[in-house]
Every structure is written in C-alpha cells, then in structure tokens.
Amino acid sequence: MTEETLLELRNVTAAYDGRTVFENLSLTVGRGEFVLLHGNTGCGKSTVLRLLAGLERPAAGEIIVAGDRVDRFNEVQRRWLRRSMGLMVQEGLLLDDRSIHDNVMLPALAAEESFGEARSRALLALEKCGIAELATQLPRHLSAGQRQLVNLARAVVNRPVVILADEPVAHLDKSNARTLLDLLGAFVEAGVTVVAASHERIAPQGVPFREIPLSTRGGRV
Ligand SMILES: Nc1ncnc2c1ncn2[C@@H]1O[C@H](COP(=O)(O)OP(=O)(O)OP(=O)(O)O)[C@@H](O)[C@H]1O
Numbered sequence: 001m002t003e004e005t006l007l008e009l010r011n012v013t014a015a016y017d018g019r020t021v022f023e024n025l026s027l028t029v030g031r032g033e034f035v036l037l038h039g040n041t042g043c044g045k046s047t048v049l050r051l052l053a054g055l056e057r058p059a060a061g062e063i064i065v066a067g068d069r070v071d072r073f074n075e076v077q078r079r080w081l082r083r084s085m086g087l088m089v090q091e092g093l094l095l096d097d098r099s100i101h102d103n104v105m106l107p108a109l110a111a112e113e114s115f116g117e118a119r120s121r122a123l124l125a126l127e128k129c130g131i132a133e134l135a136t137q138l139p140r141h142l143s144a145g146q147r148q149l150v151n152l153a154r155a156v157v158n159r160p161v162v163i164l165a166d167e168p169v170a171h172l173d174k175s176n177a178r179t180l181l182d183l184l185g186a187f188v189e190a191g192v193t194v195v196a197a198s199h200e201r202i203a204p205q206g207v208p209f210r211e212i213p214l215s216t217r218g219g220r221v
Helices: 045-052 075-083 100-110 115-128 144-156 174-189
Strands: 005-016 019-030 034-038 060-065 085-088 162-166 193-198 210-213
Touching (some): 005 193, 019 045, 019 193, 034 045, 075 085, 085 144, 100 115, 144 174, 162 174
Parallel strands (some): 034 193, 034 210, 085 162, 162 193
Antiparallel strands (some): 005 019
16 A cells, blocks of 8 residues: 555454454554444444544454554544544434534533533534535434534534545435545545445445455455
8 A cells, every 4th residue: 555554454453342243353444534344233333434443443453543553542542533533433422402503512612612602613524515504403313414414514524534434325215325434535526534334335436445345254354
C-alpha cells in the first residue's frame, strides 16, 4: 500500500465469552481511504469496528491506530481514541424527547466542549449532512433515511479523523442509500477515513473505495 497506514488489525482473534468470532485477521486501512467491510451476518464486521474504536479488546493480536497499539490503551486513552472517531452504530439511539439539534450536540458536550461550541458544531454537522432544516424536529417525526443522516451528523460533530459506519444503508431505499453513501464519499474527499460495514455489497459512486470481504476464517486482507 502506498498511502500511510492509519488503521491496522494484526493477527487479531476476537471472542465473546470464550466463543471465537474470527481468528488471525489482519487488515490495513490507509489514511483517507474509503473501505467497505462486507460479509455475512455474524462474521464479525461490527466487532472489527468496535475493536478499532477501542470499545472491545482483542483476545489476541494487535490493533494499531496512527502507529499506537490501542489494544494496550488504558481507559483514559480509550476515551481519547473514541473521540477521534465518529461511530455510526446500527439502530443509533436518538433521545426521543430532545430535538435533533440537541441530539447532535450530545457527543460534543460529552467531549467537554462548551455549550456554545457544541451548539455551533452541531449546526455545522447538520448542514454538512444536508439536514439543517430538521434541527428543531423531534426524532419521531423523521423517516428512516433522515434518522440515518442524523446518526451521521452525530458521528461527525466532533470532526473525527475516522468515521466507522455500521450498516449505514441498512433499511434505506435506494435513493436514501445513495444520499448517505454520497455524503460518506464527500467526507472522504475532505480527507476523512471511512470504514463502513455492510452485510450487502454497497458501492459508493464517484470516489475510489476498497472492498474487504470478511469471513470467520480471518487471514490477511
Ligand atoms: N457483546 C456480545 N456478546 C456476545 N456475543 C456477541 C456480542 N457482540 C457480538 N456477538 C456475537 O459475535 C458474532 C459477531 O457479531 P458482529 O455483530 O460483529 O457480526 P456482524 O458481522 O457485524 O453481524 P451483522 O451483520 O448481523 O451486524 C455474532 O455471532 C454475535 O452474536
């Protein structure tokens, strides 16, 4: 790979309660790359994203982010790591009694930004995701596609270096899926690294991307 490696799994085994999900998986993601992880349900795509975000520790192997062995990070370092990454989770939970603007502000407030800074960052994130007009709405008034755009706005509010998107287009119709993928592509063009996991093969248009097929056998990708 010619570009600088930003994210790496080296001979990683992942397991929950002693049950192995995958073994000996190695993969690299270059800075500014758009990578699509795909594979059957249960093969461990979300687990890869959670390992990269420091939300899980591997049973064996190394997780390296920007040259650091993050699998060895302590809790304070992990918190810092999570703030440098925008995580778009499946069924991203929005607080139902708070406006969209408030929901998008939350990760900025959690990152100890001032109220004013969190407020303006949230507005900017909503604008970047093309949904500024939804700011005052409540989550229950949104369509599935709009909710995913809000999840993306929430993932980018802290200006992450990396976006980890878990099933970003699941349950979306073609047009909404295209909008979401185009936005992820725009973040890549702005220099952000994107790793998206999907059980179906999805293809962004107009930006280079790389597919990484995952299987429980692991191996080098
Ligand atoms: N917190 C957990 N505790 C125990 N088992 C888990 C946990 N999270 C995931 N698993 C199991 O680990 C395996 C891999 O899960 P993971 O969610 O990473 O797969 P996936 O490929 O993302 O699946 P999907 O496409 O359904 O999202 C599955 O068998 C799942 O049941």
